[in-house]
Amino acid sequence: xxxxxxxxxxxxxxxxxxxxxxxxxxxxxxxxxxxxxxxxxxxxxxxxxxxxxxxxxxxxxxxxxxxxxxxxxxxxxxxxxxxxxxxxxxxxxxxxxxxxxxxxxxxxxxxxxxxxxxxxxxxxxxxxxxxxxxxxxxxxxxxxxxxxxxxxxxxxxxxxxxxxxxxxxxxxxxxxxxxxxxxxxxxxxxxxxxxxxxxxxxxxxxxxxxxxxxxxxxxxxxxxxxxxxxxxxxxxxxxxxxxxxxxxxxxxxxxxxxxxxxxxxxxxxxxxxxxxxxxxxxxxxxxxxxxxxxxxxxxxxxxxxxxxxxxxxxxxx
Amino acid sequence: xxxxxxxxxxxxxxxxxxxxxxxxxxxxxxxxxxxxxxxxxxxxxxxxxxxxxxxxxxxxxxxxxxxxxxxxxxxxxxxxxxxxxxxxxxxxxxxxxxxxxxxxxxxxxxxxxxxxxxxxxxxxxxxxxxxxxxxxxxxxxxxxxxxxxxxxxxxxxxxxxxxxxxxxxxxxxxxxxxxxxxxxxxxxxxxxxxxxxxxxxxxxxxxxxxxxxxxxxxxxxxxxxxxxxxxxxxxxxxxxxxxxxxxxxxxxxxxxxxxxxxxxxxxxxxxxxxxxxxxxxxxxxxxxxxxxxxxxxxxxxxxxxxxxxxxxxxxxxxxxxxxxxxxxxxxxxxxxxxxxxxxxxx
Ligand SMILES: Nc1ncnc2c1ncn2[C@@H]1O[C@H](COP(=O)(O)OP(=O)(O)OP(=O)(O)O)[C@@H](O)[C@H]1O
Ligand SMILES: [Mg+2]
Numbered sequence: 001x002x003x004x005x006x007x008x009x010x011x012x013x014x015x016x017x018x019x020x021x022x023x024x025x026x027x028x029x030x031x032x033x034x035x036x037x038x039x040x041x042x043x044x045x046x047x048x049x050x051x052x053x054x055x056x057x058x059x060x061x062x063x064x065x066x067x068x069x070x071x072x073x074x075x076x077x078x079x080x081x082x083x084x085x086x087x088x089x090x091x092x093x094x095x096x097x098x099x100x101x102x103x104x105x106x107x108x109x110x111x112x113x114x115x116x117x118x119x120x121x122x123x124x125x126x127x128x129x130x131x132x133x134x135x136x137x138x139x140x141x142x143x144x145x146x147x148x149x150x151x152x153x154x155x156x157x158x159x160x161x162x163x164x165x166x167x168x169x170x171x172x173x174x175x176x177x178x179x180x181x182x183x184x185x186x187x188x189x190x191x192x193x194x195x196x197x198x199x200x201x202x203x204x205x206x207x208x209x210x211x212x213x214x215x216x217x218x219x220x221x222x223x224x225x226x227x228x229x230x231x232x233x234x235x236x237x238x239x240x241x242x243x244x245x246x247x248x249x250x251x252x253x254x255x256x257x258x259x260x261x262x263x264x265x266x267x268x269x270x271x272x273x274x275x276x277x278x279x280x281x282x283x284x285x286x287x288x289x290x291x292x293x294x295x296x297x298x299x300x301x302x303x304x305x306x307x308x309x310x311x312x313x314x315x316x317x
Numbered sequence: 318x319x320x321x322x323x324x325x326x327x328x329x330x331x332x333x334x335x336x337x338x339x340x341x342x343x344x345x346x347x348x349x350x351x352x353x354x355x356x357x358x359x360x361x362x363x364x365x366x367x368x369x370x371x372x373x374x375x376x377x378x379x380x381x382x383x384x385x386x387x388x389x390x391x392x393x394x395x396x397x398x399x400x401x402x403x404x405x406x407x408x409x410x411x412x413x414x415x416x417x418x419x420x421x422x423x424x425x426x427x428x429x430x431x432x433x434x435x436x437x438x439x440x441x442x443x444x445x446x447x448x449x450x451x452x453x454x455x456x457x458x459x460x461x462x463x464x465x466x467x468x469x470x471x472x473x474x475x476x477x478x479x480x481x482x483x484x485x486x487x488x489x490x491x492x493x494x495x496x497x498x499x500x501x502x503x504x505x506x507x508x509x510x511x512x513x514x515x516x517x518x519x520x521x522x523x524x525x526x527x528x529x530x531x532x533x534x535x536x537x538x539x540x541x542x543x544x545x546x547x548x549x550x551x552x553x554x555x556x557x558x559x560x561x562x563x564x565x566x567x568x569x570x571x572x573x574x575x576x577x578x579x580x581x582x583x584x585x586x587x588x589x590x591x592x593x594x595x596x597x598x599x600x601x602x603x604x605x606x607x608x609x610x611x612x613x614x615x616x617x618x619x620x621x622x623x624x625x626x627x628x629x630x631x632x633x634x635x636x637x638x639x640x641x642x643x644x645x646x647x648x649x650x651x652x653x654x655x656x657x658x659x660x661x662x663x
Contacts, residue, residue, distance in 0.1 A: 099528060125530030137525035139518045141586060150518050154530020156511050160539060163510035164503050174511065213529065 052077040052112055052253050053098065053221055059106035060093055060277075067093040068104070069277040077220075080247055080254040082264045085274035086298055091257045092134050094274070095223045098255070099124055099131050112220070125154035128220035132210045132227055134257075140199035144190060144209050147198050149181040151216040184216045187249070188242055204235045208242070215246055222246070224256045228263060236260060240267050261299065265289065273298060344494055349487045357486035362559040364599045365493040366551050371579040371591030372504050373547030378577070379586035380508055381540035382520025383433050384441055387448035388548050388576040390429075393568035394452055395422040395549025396556035397462050400563045403474050404464060411478060415496070415553050422549025423542040425452070430541030434534050449570055456565040463563070470564040473557040489558040496554060500547055505588050507543065516540055517586070548576075578630070582637050584644025593645035602626050 053075040060068040067090045075081045083091050096102040098109060100119030109116045111127055119127075130151070139147050156177075158170035185191045188208055193201065198209055207227055214222055224243065228236045240263050247254055258264050264271060265285040273281040273288060275297040281288050288294055352361070374388050399418035402409060409417075429448035433441050456462050463471050476483040476492050483492045507513050515536045518526040527533050556563045575598060583594025605626055609617035641648050 101524065101528075121527050122530070122532070124528055131528060133525065137522045137528075139514075139521040139525070141517045141521055142514060146514050150514055150526075150531070151529050153511065153515060153518070153526075158511070160507060160510065160512040160543070163512055164506045166506070170510070177511070217529070 050113060051075055051110075053255070054110045055094075055098070055107065056110065057107035058094070058097055058104045058109070060090075060097060060102060060104045066277045068097065071107070071274075071277075071279050073272060073279070073282070075221075075253060075255060077253050078247070078251060079269040080243070080256060080267055082268035082271045083255065083257050083274060084259070084261070084264055084271060084298065089274040090277040091274055092225055093277075095131065095225050095255065095257065099129060099223055125217055125219075128217075129223065130214035130217050130219035130221075131223035132207075132214050132225060134225040134229070136203075136206050136210060138198045138206055138210055138213070140197065142198065143195050144198055144201070144212075145178070145181055145185065145194040147209055148184055148190075148212045148216050149177045151213040152177040152180060154217065181212075181216055184212045187245075188212050188215075204231045207231070208239065211239075211242065211246075215250065215252075218250050219252055222252045222254045224254065224258075226257050226259065228258055228260060236263055243267060341498060345491070349491065352487070352490075354486045357490045358559075359603065360599055361490055362486075362493060363555070364595050365490075365497045366555040366559050367576065367579060367598060368592045368595040369497045369500060369554060370548050370551035370576045371583060371595050372501055372588055373544045373551060374576050375580045375586065375588065375591050376504060376508065376516070376547065377540050377544035379580055379584075379590070380513060380520065381516035381537065381544075383430070383537060383540060384438060385445040385544075386442050386570070386573050386577065387429060387445040387452075389568040389570065389572035390448040390452035391422045391426055391545040391548040392552025392555060392572065393456060393565055394425050394545075395419060395552035396563050396568070397456055397565075398422065398549070399553040399557065400471065400473065401462065401464075411474070411476065415550060418553055419546040419549045422552070423546040426541040426545025426548075427538050430538050430545075433537050433541065446570075449573055453565050453569065470562055473561045473563050476557060493554045493558045496550060500550060501588060504547065508586075508588065512536070512539070578634055580644075581634060582644055584646030587644065587646045590644050590646040593649065597645065598630075601630070605629065 051074040053073075055071055055073040058068050058071040058073075059066075071090075071094065073094075083094060085091055093102060097104050098119065100116075100121035103118035109119050111119065111129065114127075119129075124130075139150065142150065156173055158168055158173055162168040163170040163174075182191070182194070185194055188211065190205070190208060190212060193205065198206055201209065207230075211224070211227060214224075227243065228239045231239060243254060243256065244267060246252055256264075256268065258267075265288075268285060270283065271281070271285055271288045272279055273291075273294050280297055281291045281294045283291065289299070348356075348361070370388060370392060373391075374385065377383050377385055395418045398421035399414045402414035402417050403411065406414070425448070429445060432444040436444055460466070476489055478492070483489055508516070515526070515531045518529075518531055519533055519536055523533060552568065555567070560567065579594035579598050580591055581594070582597055583592065584590030602622070606617070606622050609622060609625060613621075637644065
């Protein structure tokens with residue numbers, strides 16, 4: 001369920017207090033909200049079995065190029081689901097469809113029981129979905145801390161006049177969002193650079209700041225488009241550890257696009273493989289590893305693939 | 318400031334409020350005692366009005382990233398609205414007229430900001446020209462706005478606050494200074510608030526801003542409204558305190574460009590930058606005419622002055638765009654850091 005924003009006022013004093021947060025607010029918060037959220041129809045009965053995210057018959061083309069063809073996908077709550085495939089297979093397009101950046105020509109997206117022809121981007125954060133981008137999409141003119149705090153912009157309810165005069169809700173909101181952002185920075189070991197402008201940071205750190213901005217909203221669904229691209233091997237394993245820790249700590253469901261097969265096999269619960277816009281496999285890492293179609297389309301040529309993309313990915317594997 | 322000031326790690330940092338407070342103490346306590354009426358009339362009053370207009374445009378363009386060529390239209394709207402409120406609403410105090418004039422300018426700003434929901438960059442800039450031409454046309458066409466005066470030029474009302482007349486040069490200076498100080502302080506609070514961060518987010522990456530739940534359309538229109546409010550009040554200062562006449566001609570496209578140049582030269586996304594830029598724009602032609610008169614004598618008439626002013630200013634803007642895109646503020650910060658560093662290491 002989306003974090004109900006009306007609950008914010010009620011929780012201001014107790015749950016959102018920094019000291020509670022330090023003891024692990026996110027899980028407590030989530031447990032408290034679950035019953036509230038599933039009060040909506042369809043949720044409660046099937047909640048255990050129904051997938052958090054499911055795509056049905058998604059088709060998308062650009063002019064003559066078929067980016068996605070008849071994709072079905074179903075992601076269970078709490079899982080880390082990888083999406084792999086050669087360049088141009090349609091992976092980013094799929095995430096853009098899930099986050100409403102693209103409207104699919106056919107099919108629909110079901111998020112937590114609600115069905116959309118196009119996911120409403122403007123309400124995405126309220127629906128509990130956060131994402132990162134293949135090419136960095138940070139706010140260069142803001143500090144690391146402000147970038148991360150901006151991930152909480154969706155729940156700000158004070159207006160500009162209150163903020164300018166420092167009255168009403170605005171002070172509490174400001175304090176809350178900064179303290180939550182600080183917590184996430186600590187979690188991702190970014191505290192030392194909190195006041196730097198993000199534009200001045202090396203690429204790998206910017207990627208991590210973008211993860212922090214997505215995580216600070218404590219999303220139920222986290223979409224990561226190549227979070228480890230361009231990183232060294234050690235940065236990659238650090239990032240993989242962060243993704244896993246985020247899932248464990250925030251009970252977040254993760255959809256992850258990644259080219260590094262080693263990382264993917266290690267990190268994910270299930271893997272979907274795309275090729276020319278079609279899903280050619282969807283199974284556990286072991287099954288995917290031994291799937292002949294996948295080997296032919298992607299893994300077999302993985303050395304080529306790494307070869308072609310190594311310039312953008314940097315040395316690492 | 319947010320976008321520019323990077324790290325001051327190596328030098329001792331004064332508390333942020335010290336410099337502004339010292340400057341204000343000087344502006345209120347010392348300048349009125351020592352300033353000549355030339356200083357007030359020819360330098361400080363236009364400087365204050367243009368600085369405030371620069372602060373307003375910087376909120377829209379520097380922070381929220383929406384280019385506008387309509388600033389002078391909002392100044393005109395403010396000036397004429399204040400004139401008419403003052404004229405037609407019995408018993409409304411001057412400050413009330415000025416505030417309502419800001420609201421009128423803000424409303425017009427929202428209307429002409431609507432294209433920003435679909436247009437960006439160059440196309441948006443061109444569409445804001447519509448505001449420029451429309452407002453000027455309306456003010457000339459409908460003589461009601463200038464109380465049916467034959468020439469379209471009208472005397473501004475005399476400035477007074479609760480019966481206390483502020484007609485002299487010093488009075489008008491203090492009046493302008495106070496309004497500029499208050500609005501600049503509020504603008505500073507705004508750009509460092511959550512709303513200010515939303516402005517920057519939309520400027521830097523609109524898609525990401527939308528994804529994290531910033532209400533993009535609402536925030537853009539808010540930027541237009543607030544910016545136009547401030548620019549509208551700047552227009553009132555321009556007309557009431559500086560020129561002491563209200564006329565559409567002074568608010569033409571040249572003026573819009575002048576304000577844009579102020580924030581480019583001073584520094585985009587910097588409140589201080591507007592003051593730096595306005596100082597340069599106001600002082601520079603005066604200096605140039607002195608220098609030209611000194612070097613060329615009678616040859617340097619007003620036509621030559623006007624031309625050389627445009628040429629030098631144009632060259633200056635190009636130089637800034639190439640060499641110091643972050644403006645005078647960045648230059649100043651670098652010099653200051655270097656001086657402090659040199660002073661420290663001795
Ligand atoms: N906005 C767009 N306009 C036109 N074509 C697009 C657009 N987005 C994607 N495509 C096309 O759709 C196909 C799938 O692209 P997509 O970016 O989804 O691939 P990908 O699997 O993410 O590739 P990569 O591994 O290189 O990131 C490609 O042929 C691409 O050119
Ligand atoms: Mg991609």
